[in-house]
Amino acid sequence: MIRSAFLAATLMLTSGVTATANGEEEPSAADREAITQTALNFEEGWYTADADRMALALHPQFLMRHVGVDERTHASVLTQNINASELIELTRSGKGKVPAERQRHDVTVLDVFNNAATAKIIAWYGVDYLQLVRWNGRWVIMSVVWGKNPE
DSSP, rough: OOOHHHHHHHHHHTTOBOOOOOOTTTTOHHHHHHHHHHHHHHHHHHHTTTTTHHHHEEEEEEEEEEEOOOTTOOEEEEEEEEHHHHHHHHHTTTTTOGGGGGEEEEEEEEETTEEEEEEEEEESEEEEEEEEEEETTTTEEEEEEEOOOOO
16 A cells, blocks of 8 residues: 555656645646736736737636625625626726836736636735636636725
């Protein structure tokens, strides 16, 4: 038994595959880079009104949401449900255009498992949490939940 465990570990190490403590395969550097680039296409596309870059980042069934608070009832509300075509058009119109000195887009890949990933972007206005999928060989964003910095 010890011999077979040693053999399995040796094969895994020599194959270039790393595993986490629970047996999941570690994401490749190429996947992490592609996820980061997709997140940057999303954020920098928004900042620079580059609709083509935004479109490249989004899955066709993309949806973006923001959780706000109703001022009257103080209950949580979804204040925005923006789909891919709406966000691309908002980007094209310059809605999110920000001068270079105000732009901030710190990307952290939080988790990757097979064809699914999560990432976080710290932006000048708050934080975006992205859910991504590998779709036809490319990483694209399925959904975003974002939060504003406290005023």
